[in-house]
Amino acid sequence: MDPRSEVLLRQAKLFGGPVLLAGLPADGLLGELPEAQGWSWLQHEQLALEARYPGRCQFGTQVPAQAFAGAVLFLPKSRELTDYLLAALAARLPGGTLWLVGEKRAGIERAARQLEPFGRPRKLDSARHCQLWQVTVEQVPAAPDLEALARRYPVATADGELQVVSLPGVFSHGRLDVGSRLLLEHLDGLPQGEVLDFGCGAGVLGAALQRRYPASRLHLLDVDAFAVASSRLTLAANGLGGGVQAGRGIADAPHDLSAIVSNPPFHQGVHTDYQATEQLLREAARHLRPGGELRLVANSFLKYAPLIEQHLSPCRVLAERDGFRVYSARRP
Template sequence: MDPRSEVLLRQAELFGGQLLLAGLPADDLLGQLPEARGWSWHAGDQARLEARFAGRCRFGVAPPEEAFRAAVLFLPKSRELTGYLLTALAARLPGGELFLVGEKRAGIERAAKQLQPFGQPRKLDSARHCQLWQVRIDQAPATPDLEALARTYELPLEDGPLQVVSLPGVFAHGRLDRGTALLLEHLEHLPAGHLLDFGCGAGVLGAVLKRRYPDSQVTLLDVDAFAVASSRLTLAANGLDAEVLGGDGIAAAPGGLAAILSNPPFHEGVHTHYQASEDLLRQAASHLRAGGELRLVANSFLKYPPLIEQHLGPCQTLAEGNGFRIYRARKA
């Protein structure tokens, strides 16, 4: 059981009835709170929860339409995303209760201050290196306009500027990260056919691929619903047509790909996770056609070449700079 869920269950009498658990972990909390429902924006957690508690958790960037008398937000990493989520929940709870739970090292005490616009927050519990806060919604806000919270920036390219639309919580929110910038300089001579932007974030790479290879089918894939929404906004802002999928890692990707391109994630929340990136390296071959190519950028300290060579083939370093390297390998 996730320690944040354990803290909730220490106060289980507060969490009966029509309760919404927002950003909940994929543990047994829904089993312990049989009347509660979930809202997830992580496709992996959503799939695991759906497998165990069918129909009790919704995936997306807005709260479910069903009524709820109280809500619990599991603190996300991004302060801006926290602000949107708290406002979206508080707007649905005039006179109701909103709870915030999170790890101390994730900044739960600082985040609890974001409850103040809605009422007087109070700390209910502190245990398992976590804290639980509560506020009664005395001042319900208007429903937030998520797209109005987007940051848009222009990326100068040889074939004209690209508009990038980034929603709160998305990787490198409102800016181009250095790894992606390096990869964008090395997109030449890709095989013709279906191209995949894995871990698409705000859709920068996928949009550039579609513009540079207009005759190729392009798919963008991310585990995060806010990244999926951002990518769709970026494509629309540039008049580009590509498929955007929400899915749990490379297993959700189509097959028969000509190339997989990625700035793969290795951070999630306050913890460091390499699983999605390592799964990509281990499973890329099963999604590539013969002669298909994996091309990715990664921090120089990550020991990816041995994994690439073990599961795909000889690994070439195309470029390096600013602490990043671009690797390329082809399926025989």
């Protein structure tokens, strides 16, 4: 059981009714709270919960439509995403109760101040290196417009300027990260056909690929509903096409790809998690056609080259700068 869930269950009597659990972990909490419903914006966690508790966990960027008497937000890493989620939940809870639970290292003590616009927050519990806070929603906000909270910024590429649209919670929100910048400079010579931007984030790599290779068919895949929405906005802002989908990881990607391009994540919330990237490296060959290429950027300290060579083919370093490397390997 996740420690945040354990803290909730110490106060289980508070959550016995129709409570919405927002951003809940994929553990047994729904089994302990039979009237609760879940809402997740991470596809792998939502699918795991849906398989275990059918019909009890929804996926997306918007608060589920069904009625609830109170809501618990599991503190996300991003402050901007926390602001959006708290406002979206509070807008549905006039006079109701909103709880915030999170780990101390995730900033729960600081984040508790984000409850103050809605009422008087108070700490209910502190255990398992986590805290649980509560507020009665006395000042009810207007439901936030998610798209209005987007940050838009230009990115110069060899094929012209792109407009990137980044929603709260998306990796490198509102700015181009160093790794993606390096990879954008090394997109030449990719095989054309079906091309995947894996872990697409705000869609900057996918948009650049579609601009560079207009004859190719573009696919964008991310586990995060906010990233999927951002990528769709970025493609639309640049008049570009492409299929954007949520997925658990490379297992949900198309097959017979000519290229997989990625700046893969290695954090999930405040935790370091290499699983999705390592699975990509192990399974890329199954999704590439013969001669298809895997090209990715990663921190130099991450030992990805041996995994690529073990599961795909000899690996080349195309570039190295500012602590990042661009790797390339082709399916035989």
